[in-house]
Amino acid sequence: MYLIDKTQNRIKELEKKTFSELGFKERKHLQEWLAHQPTALGEELLIIQKEFNGFNDTNERLDLLALDKEGNLVIIENKLDDTGRDVTWQVLKYASYCSTLNKEQIRNIYQDFLDKEKFGEKAEENLADFFEQEYEDLSLNKRQSQRVVIVAANFRKEVTSNVLWLLDYKLRIQCFKATPFALNDQLFLTMEQIIPTKDTEDFVISMADKMQEEISTQExxxxxxxxxxxxxxxxxxxxxxxxxxxxxxxxxxxxxxxxxxxxxxxxxxxxxxxxxxxxxxxxxxxxxxxxxxxxxxxxxxxxxxxxxxxxxxxxxxxxxxxxxxxxxxxxxxxxxxxxxxxxxxxxxxxxxxxxxxxxxxxxxxxxxxxxxxxxxxx
Known part of the structure; x- marks a missing residue:
């Protein structure tokens, strides 16, 4: 990443950093950044919960839970400098747990989030505003519509291999490479979608949507x-x-x-x-x-x-x-x-x-x- 100096007509390379050496933490920093600026993931998302642990018979918790503009649940898992070997298995479990959530449960999860964050807002009203529809008309978390987003500074080969294989089976999964940079006292962050590449994303999503299309419209x-x-x-x-x-x-x-x-x-x-x-x-x-x-x-x-x-x-x-x-x-x-x-x-x-x-x-x-x-x- 380079800084353009228009006066000198030169470019200056920014210093690539790791999250660890900058003292950033997964939950305290990266998670909060994305919770307050989900558009960093390249689309408009509605964050409905942080550290979600509403799963039966397990104490596991996912980092961020969101909705996209199509009403699909988006499971967002954040890692810092390395994904670890088991992140794909981890996010698949979270997606399967979330696949059973119905609209009323999603509303309650979001309301709990709003209450904890002290927004003083109503989940039904915010959902209606986000989707520009009446709440009664919303169709949320349709069958096999769950999406997964993994964010990390580095992705192990076994992780990228697993993700590419899952894409062939129409699982909607994206990998974002988060890289911090420094210039003197200034810090910068890039969010690069590496899987699927941006050029092929629309095709992959359209194939998944076609498979997941509902056969009949709700009466x-x-x-x-x-x-x-x-x-x-x-x-x-x-x-x-x-x-x-x-x-x-x-x-x-x-x-x-x-x-x-x-x-x-x-x-x-x-x-x-x-x-x-x-x-x-x-x-x-x-x-x-x-x-x-x-x-x-x-x-x-x-x-x-x-x-x-x-x-x-x-x-x-x-x-x-x-x-x-x-x-x-x-x-x-x-x-x-x-x-x-x-x-x-x-x-x-x-x-x-x-x-x-x-x-x-x-x-x-x-x-x-x-x-x-x-x-x-x-």
């Missing part, structure tokens, strides 16, 4: 999708000619229905219907967290006039720890899965999305002016 999920499609099909005609938004939107199977119409990129109207409530929303959904907060802060300056025009108090959610922000008006006590509640929910959405659009027209025009000025200044 319950199909029924929920059918009900939502029917609900949105009843709502959209009610909005025709009454509001400029939702004119070119089609019914969907999701519990939410988005539309543009704000005139601001990444800011959208959103209709939501769940088993507990219906809501009309403004969502600040740009990919950049700071941009969302700035837009939200600009809008909330007009809170009083917006609520007066709208006719009701709104719920303002800046969500400082999350990327997006929302402004909502909610009707509790209606259930998408109870068709008897539909008329109440449909009337609520029809009236309030129209009123929300009217109340937001002037504030959004002012925000667009501010954005234009800022862009010109840039």
């Amino acid at each position: 319950g999920m199909k029924d929920r999708h059918k009900l939502r499609l029917e609900f949105w099909s009843k709502l959209l005609p009610k909005l025709k000619g009454k509001t400029s938004i939702y004119q070119n939107v089609s019914p969907a199977k999701d519990h939410w229905l988005n539309s543009g119409g704000t005139g601001i990129s990444g800011v959208r109207y959103c209709l939501v219907i769940t088993k507990d409530y219906a809501a009309v929303q403004i969502e600040f959904a740009r990919s950049n967290k700071e941009e969302n907060k700035k837009l939200y802060d600009e809008l909330i300056k007009d809170k009083d006039s917006i609520e007066k025009q709208f006719g009701h108090e709104l719920e303002w959610k800046r969500n400082d720890t999350k990327i997006s922000s929302q402004v909502s008006y909610t009707l509790n006590g209606v259930n998408i899965y109870t068709p008897e509640d539909w008329n109440k929910a449909l009337s609520f959405m029809e009236v309030n999305i129209i009123n929300l659009e009217r109340a937001m027209q002037k504030p959004f025009r002012e925000i667009k002016k501010v954005l234009s000025i800022n862009e010109e200044g840039d």
Whole structure:
């Protein structure tokens, strides 16, 4: 690894180190680094437990337990300067132990983690946010979907040989080489995926996914999708000619229905219907967290006039720890899965999305002016 010196037009080699000589420990350091920055493993993961030992008839514990965006459990085993000979057997045992965990058990494991880490958050809400689905719709830890990640500074030949053999049998396993470097008082860390190589990973995963594909879709999920499609099909005609938004939107199977119409990129109207409530929303959904907060802060300056025009108090959610922000008006006590509640929910959405659009027209025009000025200044 080299440092580029643009002034001298030279490169300077960084000094390769071992974790041991730097005084780093597996649990205290490497595990904590990955727990707080799982994207170092090349994807978005949700860490749901550390030092997990919830196995029957054994005191063994795995380092980190995570979920990927497909709902698969990811077993992460960390070693420092050497993997040891038995790490593949170790992670295979952990994967087999975890293969029996159902969705409710996973939720409880994650909630226990949140309680211990003092996040003050709810597992169901975080899972729904991570997967961008209602918790009831989530399918977690499907049969033969478990994944394994091994992290170490050096991999023994017997370990890499075992891993390559297991890949032939469609076990989803990855090896990451973690290497610390030093330059004076500065320390650096590289995380290199060595098995499978990055170029072949998509192919290997696609083969595993094909093998693990579920033969049939859960009947319950199909029924929920059918009900939502029917609900949105009843709502959209009610909005025709009454509001400029939702004119070119089609019914969907999701519990939410988005539309543009704000005139601001990444800011959208959103209709939501769940088993507990219906809501009309403004969502600040740009990919950049700071941009969302700035837009939200600009809008909330007009809170009083917006609520007066709208006719009701709104719920303002800046969500400082999350990327997006929302402004909502909610009707509790209606259930998408109870068709008897539909008329109440449909009337609520029809009236309030129209009123929300009217109340937001002037504030959004002012925000667009501010954005234009800022862009010109840039």
